[in-house]
Amino acid sequence: MDEFGVYAIFGVNGPPQRLLRAEGSCRVSAAVPPSVRQVVLFSSGPWGERICVNAELNDADQIPITIGKLTPYNKCLSWEQWEEETWTDGVTLNVSLEGGNLTNSQPELIAVNEYTPKNPTAPLADRELSGKRKREQSTEEDGGDRMSEARGEENICPNGVKEKATPVRKGKGQVKSQKLFGNGADASKVKAAANEAGATPLQNAARTKSRQAKTPTQTSSLVGPSGRWGQTLCPIDAQTAILIGGQGARMQFCKDPMWKLCTEDLSWVAAETLAEGPTPEARIGHSAVFDPDSKRIFVFGGSKNKKWFNDVHILDTQSWRWTMVEAQGKVPPLAYHSCSMFRGELFVLGGVFPRPNPEPDGCSDSLYIFDPHLSIWYQPIVTGDKPSPRSGHSACVMQERYIYVFGGWDTPVCYNDMYMLDLGLMEFSVVKTSGKAPSPRSWHGSAVLSETKFLIHGGYNGNNALSDTFIFDIDTNSWTELKLAQLSTPRAGHSIVTMETPDHHGYSEDSSVSAGRTLLVFGGGDNEGTFFSDVTSVSVEDLLAAA
Structure with a gap:
């Protein structure tokens, strides 16, 4: 050959x-x-x-x-x-x-030559199918114990087993999701699945036929992405964000993995039709960061079932061409890490990494830096009190000098502590906060609102998806809780970004439409059997005024 x-x-x-x-x-x-x-x-x-x-x-x-x-x-x-x-x-x-x-x-x-086995016994695939059905039927009898069995395990996805339609809010550009789940779950596999990166309780004993969307290269009847969690939403300019990856119903990785969100009218376009070259393999728990200087998106890490990634894929948003980096240096396969862009380099902190059985997968407390110019990974020397090992945390770059790290998860503990990395001194320190702090959580959403404030919303506390919203002020090191009807739906594993969007309520002498900054929330799961595909928008000005 x-x-x-x-x-x-x-x-x-x-x-x-x-x-x-x-x-x-x-x-x-x-x-x-x-x-x-x-x-x-x-x-x-x-x-x-x-x-x-x-x-x-x-x-x-x-x-x-x-x-x-x-x-x-x-x-x-x-x-x-x-x-x-x-x-x-x-x-x-x-x-x-x-x-x-x-x-x-x-x-x-x-013409396909069909294979006819000489042994008349049932094929392996049929025996496996029969076994799976029997396990699922037996699970329905003790289904009440399945969520308690999942609690405390590493990286259990915020989803559940109820059949439930995605809530649809009346508003421009929001997309209705199909029903996502049937009843029943394979509780016997929850514990084993928890030791896989991004593992989730198996769902759906109901055998309704899956109707997937047409591929992005064809005329598609799907007007927006399917419901999912664990994806990334990466702004590339004032009016455009790119959605990559995610996982939806029945632990299925999304067959429509790449979309372009146009914030002018909150409409979606299948982005894979625009991109050339090999795209990253389907995954969740990865990171995607845009470099405004080179106009490129850097996708790193993540997981797919038992497969882990430490690869770096780059999407040039000028030519819409993917490339895969042959990087030097060592970085472990990581999922649910944080990744921040600072002076053209990627700062990757924490995350889950695989360990051989019988040890469960572990969390990292290491900081790795990727230099795109040299295509090399290296570990800097850091001092101070660094965060304990964790995954599913958030990291916000403030004032082009500091990275604020909040929350996360390391079995069986969820965190709500705050650390700050001074990028000038490469020194970690514990941030002592005042006010009502968010409860311990992971897989929450975060976004920078201003030079001094960032937002934390939702997440997963090991039992439930959360719906609360907080703003942190780095000048006063204080938390403020917000009550917002728009962000009242519990969700975790969702994406939050701030974008320049038209403000149709503001008028000037030159134009009937003026631009304003808007917080956009997409996707996630509610731990009750629903994955979301809607886009929720909230004015950043209103958020700052409420804080």
Whole structure:
């Protein structure tokens, strides 16, 4: 296999079958046998100028389900449809190649040789499915204990098991989510899942068929991102923010991982149609930071099931092209860390890192710095009282000199302490605060409101998602609690940013619309079975006035 080729394995016992070759059609369609419940796709040979291979499944109703992308950095992917009752007839695998010497032709139809086992016993996949159903049925009988079993474990996602529609607020640009959950959960796996980065209690014994959105490269009926938590929302200019990643219902990583939010009317555009090159693999608990000088977004770390990441992907927002950094130096795979941009470098603090069994995954108290100019990681010498190991905390850069670190989680403890890192002295110190402080929490949202104030909202305390809002003043080191109807929905794992948005209530002599700063809240989960996909907006001026 010295020349480039893309191969597929249909089912656990099927032989590899070549779909694409170095010389041939750049698009291939293959009918998936009805008995097949797993598809594995992989490449072999040198990639050359080829960029990526897109793969998706279409059912009989022509509704696509994106499997993912093969790239020179990610040469294998798989799809297992175990959560469905049946694998419907008429499913087609569509594979398309981008880059290289393309042949502009109609999709080539490939005949799949269905594997017939000699042993008449049930295939492994069916036995696994049967076992999963039995476990789920037994779990429904003792479902009352599943949340108590999850409490205190590392990184249990703020979601639950109730079937519940996403609340929809009446307002411009807000997007309604579909129902997300059925009843029932696999409590027997909660504890094991808690030791995975971003692990969540397994949900959904109800076998309603999942209807995924069309892929971003096609005309999509989806007008906004699906409900999710653990994503990032990264502003790149006064009117635009980029949404990356996230996880939604049934522990499924979002098939629509990248969106562009236009704050002029709070509308969404599928951003992957604009970007070139291999995009980062689906993940949660990662960080995304925009460098205004280079106009680039830096995506670092995160996790996907049992897979951990310490890679750095860069999106150039001028050319809309992704690149992956071949970085020097050592940084561990991390998820639910904080990442701050200061003078063109990334400051990564804390987070969860994997440890071999039988030890559970642990939290870090280390500070790592990434220098994009040299493509190198290094650890600075820091002094003072640094924060204890934690994940799910927040970090706000204030006055281009200080990083304020609040809260976080290290099993079984949640924190509500505050630390400050002086970036000039590289010295940590404990911040002694006054006023009513937020209760201990992790996976909360934070945003800088002014030179001296930042906001903390929501989060997860190990039992419940929270809905309270606080503003911290660094001049007085004091907390102020706000009562806001717009932010009254409990949520955790959500994104909060401040943006320049039109203020239709303000008028000037030159224009009927003046710009104002607005706090935008997207996504998250409420620990009761709901993932959110709405956008809530609050005037920063009103927030500062209330504080």
